[in-house]
Amino acid sequence: MDQEINKSFTTALAKFISIVFHPLLMPLYGLGIIFTAPTFLGYMPVKVKKILFLLVFINNVFIPLILLPFFKNRHLISTYTIEGKKERAVPLIMMSVLYSVTSFVIFRYQIPVFLKSFIFASTFLVIFVTLINFWYKISIHAIASGALNAVVVLLSIKMSSSLVGYLISTILTAGLILSSRLKLNSHNPGQVWSGFFTGFGVMGIFFLLI
Template sequence: MKIVSVAMHPLLMATYLSAILFSESPELFPRIVPEAVPQFILVIFITTALMPALSIFLLKSFSYISNLELTKRKERIRPFIFIVFYYGASSYLFAEKLQMGPVFMTVMIGVSVLIGILIVITAWFKISIHATAIWSSVGFVCALTILMGVDIGWYFYALILAAGITCASRLYLGYHQPKEVWSGAILGFIYSFLTIAIFL
């Protein structure tokens, strides 16, 4: 179960979702030629996963947080601020420099706002970020499938299965109570679905 939590880490969701959409629905990204897709996925990974992860590691090194899993609610605020900065900067990069399509930009900006919402929630309640992140991905995909006819094939079912296993792993490892996982899953799915429904 520990492996599941690491493999489905919230910081990796943007990379996974981008890779799936590029693979199965390249028409959503008209400005990216197929030859440039690997490099583009790498940029997404660096800006939304690697750099935030390094920031969390540095916070641990300087004893601002007690562990890399951020199990203590009050220690999550500072790392989340770093993460929302990276996502906001990435959104600006992709919008102004690379001029990505509306779908990608809606997802990136939507995730940036969602992280801001999580910062506020975390001040009072230890919501499951794993559950929020992966069910947010499910919400985006469901909205794209239902509202825009996007078809990602078997990845759709694999994503839902991964979401269920990820939530179970957080409970099994004792990192969260059921209400923390359920609230994260519901928030992530509804927020992301409505983001696509309203802004696209």
């Protein structure tokens, strides 16, 4: 009985972690880190921060969420968790378009290069993942987690700022996310680890090349 309760609790916890750190929300967490880290980016006007945050929220979180019922009604997806590799194709293509629109709008703003790079790199990563998905069911949760860790490392390097607390937090969070995906049997270890290193590597390489 105790084992069943413990198993039920850990499964519920894994689902909760997967929702709280859903890939759709990661760009907002990324902006949160950039805006609160002890660098000059944290001193940007509050109005600019709100505009950027709202733009990313509407384009990359709100619109995708309200489109999910439409996809389900059209039988493009069977569940809102979108676990199947084939079912992820249409939502990922939709995300690629929305991220591209966000990048286009951001490009017109006179904001620090690091912020533009973050948005552009995120867009490139979504398109990259969309292409990978046709051949391999890579963990998108892990990709987003890896990318977020890369942002902290890059922010620390580019701004010459010690962000140990942020890095420890993102590493521990990554551990929770990856463990949760494995606990729920959503992915195997290979799909999870390849996702993490893909997110970290692509984000890092993109920043270094621009």
